[in-house]
Amino acid sequence: MPANDVPPGVRKNPIANRTLAQSYAALPARTRLLFGLVACAVGGAGLAIADILEEKIPAQKSNATDSQQRGAH
Known part of the structure; x- marks a missing residue:
């Protein structure tokens, strides 16, 4: 996978500090599909x-x- 496929903000974050959305964005397009x-x-x-x-x-x-059982209208 070329490095250009990964969004720029994701490349800078270590894996442990990524959010779920960043981890999802780092997956290859075929895997996300x-x-x-x-x-x-x-x-x-x-x-x-x-x-x-x-x-x-x-x-x-x-x-x-x-509500009908309690008599409310």
């Missing part, structure tokens, strides 16, 4: 699984909300 793709895949899988579970196990209907 893969992190983003994996995060999107996990999110999409979570949405798909939630939809499947919602069809198989529907939410139970409640008779009244808390």
